[in-house]
Amino acid sequence: MAGLELLSEQGYHVDRCHAGKLCQICARMGIFTQADGSAYPEQGNTKALAAIYGPHEMCGSRSKTLHDQALVNWKFSMAIFTTGKHMQQPHGDCKASEMTLHLKQTFEATILMQLYTRSQINIYIQFLQADSGNYCASMNAATLAVMWDFVCASLGGFIEDTPLADLNYVETLLPKSDQIALLEMNARLHDDHLERIMEAASKACKDVYAVLDQVVWEYFQEVTALLGK
Template sequence: MSGLELLSDEGYRVDGRRATELRKVRGQMGVFNQADGSAYIEQGNTKALAVVYGPHEVRGSRSRTLHDRAVINCQYSMATFSTAERKRRPHGDRKSSEMSLHLKQTFEAAVLTQLYPRSQIDIYVKILQSDGGNYSACVNAATLALVDAGIPMRDYVCACTAGFVEETALADLCHAEESGGSSTLALALLPCSQNIALLQMDARLHQDHLDTLMEAAMKACKDLSKVLDNVVRQHLQEVSVLIRD
């Protein structure tokens, strides 16, 4: 294979992982007191911060108000220092708008919006450091922030990427793997029901390989749900100790 070898003959990836192995994931809830909910997550070298405000009265035009459910408002941004390429990233650029829309669609499928008619829930997510899987890190951070805010959901929303390299499905891609020209799939899953909140492909893929790639992404999402659940349980223990003290 020319250039960077994404998968060695022994089956190891550029960062030493096996094909279906996740990057190291670390999460923390309640990082901002000013927000109703907040969370920080690291997936490998990708770092994301999410804050949630609401439910509150719909801001702006009253025509946006939905009388049977809450409006989900999502805004995605990247810090100037998040990549090696230092450049201003305006909030309204095409990529940010597209990512914001994907996050909105994802959480509309998971949040029990019917419990909060004529209200609005704001989800703000920022990438602090980018090394692949930005959408996934944003979804996982926002899920923890929504739990921190006490907003009911059907299930955890867990997201992960998967790619096809040399006839092998790889889970949780880093930047080098995403940039390697392989077909990349991003999946957001509600693990208990196995309902898909969002599915996106960014390149053509032969139909024969789709099931293998989906299986790798779904397994990664289920593994991530266990990690997120541990973060939530750890946070609840810490809060319980503070209340008792």
């Protein structure tokens, strides 16, 4: 696809905001009362649910018990109506397995699992609508649901000498420490452009952090007000 079809002369994505800025993002916390943590974020046209249960005692076989840390189970799924065309449930397919592995590797770097020895944590992510940036929405949803630390994700890309946010590139950033937890490339890129895209993706991650931080602050104000009644 030609670059001009993806980026207008004014520097805007097709159906998106300015090239260097995020799509509209909003979120809510405390969606499920029975979960230990839950969240519902919307990023552009992508909508996801996240729920966490635990830490709690091991369920099922005790052979999986880890004596020096918690066992974290991730489950990623997509509803059959998430896209505009009919699709089969992706349970067990390569894409879902890859997504689950990336979430596990990235997020467990922030969970102090050694504090929850011999216990189990279950994290579920389901998409209600998928447009783009599924990994990023998953990570940001899990951040709000788990709330051990902020792990913010964004996409980035490069079209006609213009670095873009939210396109063809995944970077997961720990904004408080300014450390990159995961960086993945889905296409070939000349190393001359890498630094500019890294800057765009990092800025987008920090913009996500600002939004999520505000969501957390408003949620805890609401909870505090309810407890004070």
